[in-house]
Amino acid sequence: MKHLLLVVMGLLYAATAFPFGVYIFADMEGCTGVTNSEQISGGFGAARMEEDINACVAACFEAGATRVVVRDGHSSGRNVNPAHIDPRAELIQGPTPGVRYQHLDGCEAIILLGYHAMSLTPNAILAHSYSSRNTQAMYINGREVGEIGIDALIATEHGVPVVLVIGADDACREAEDWIPGVVTCQTKKSITTQSGKCLSAKRSHARIARKTKEAVAKRHSIPMIQPVYPSTLRTELVPKGSVRVVFPEYVRDPNPRIREKTGNNVEALLLGKPRK
Numbered sequence: 001m002k003h004l005l006l007v008v009m010g011l012l013y014a015a016t017a018f019p020f021g022v023y024i025f026a027d028m029e030g031c032t033g034v035t036n037s038e039q040i041s042g043g044f045g046a047a048r049m050e051e052d053i054n055a056c057v058a059a060c061f062e063a064g065a066t067r068v069v070v071r072d073g074h075s076s077g078r079n080v081n082p083a084h085i086d087p088r089a090e091l092i093q094g095p096t097p098g099v100r101y102q103h104l105d106g107c108e109a110i111i112l113l114g115y116h117a118m119s120l121t122p123n124a125i126l127a128h129s130y131s132s133r134n135t136q137a138m139y140i141n142g143r144e145v146g147e148i149g150i151d152a153l154i155a156t157e158h159g160v161p162v163v164l165v166i167g168a169d170d171a172c173r174e175a176e177d178w179i180p181g182v183v184t185c186q187t188k189k190s191i192t193t194q195s196g197k198c199l200s201a202k203r204s205h206a207r208i209a210r211k212t213k214e215a216v217a218k219r220h221s222i223p224m225i226q227p228v229y230p231s232t233l234r235t236e237l238v239p240k241g242s243v244r245v246v247f248p249e250y251v252r253d254p255n256p257r258i259r260e261k262t263g264n265n266v267e268a269l270l271l272g273k274p275r276k
């Protein structure tokens, strides 16, 4: 009886000894079954996002996470229906001025879910860099960069590694290029910026679950990419009156208007200083 008690206490200790959180930053363009602009402004894309998020959340808990935070990060940040999200997860919606990863405390890993390739990546589904209306290209210290690279640099500034990037084939390649050693999960293959070959939802969700467990298990061994300070963030702007960069008709402007900022914090360069 005494032994049994010790075993039970030991198991309880093991289960609670190392609590850790996982942070899922969720975009929509790279989600299962999303291939074009019409699908990302209404209910279709939001529903696909909910399904991918739930596959990922469940796998995080199975991998031992004691807390999972989901950031609804597409457009206004108000896409998914909270009633449709796994109730064990904490959901953040709406603007968080100056802060990319709100409530990151206690998290040991970041997952970029539903991500897409950087602006003007040839024939990459819905490729853009933060704004398909305003931004033609972004560079950090002279290297062309998109949301995957910038968000990984900001993650490092908070001491948390990006362990998994989920999206189309080109987004996965970009992730491996920017974050050597990161786990990637391909939900589809791009054909053009507005079309793709999709994995069935069932297979895609099973893949998300498997890759999530693998990435969370590797969270202490995936290296964080290191920002170089001072960092210069250069943004090339889309000409006024132009179509959005996600449409095949968009042609790269050879003499774009430029916005450039230099500083020692990539998050502040991207978002401005947090409002007090």
Ligand SMILES: [Zn+2]
Pocket: 027, 028, 029, 073, 074, 075
């Ligand atoms: Zn988005």
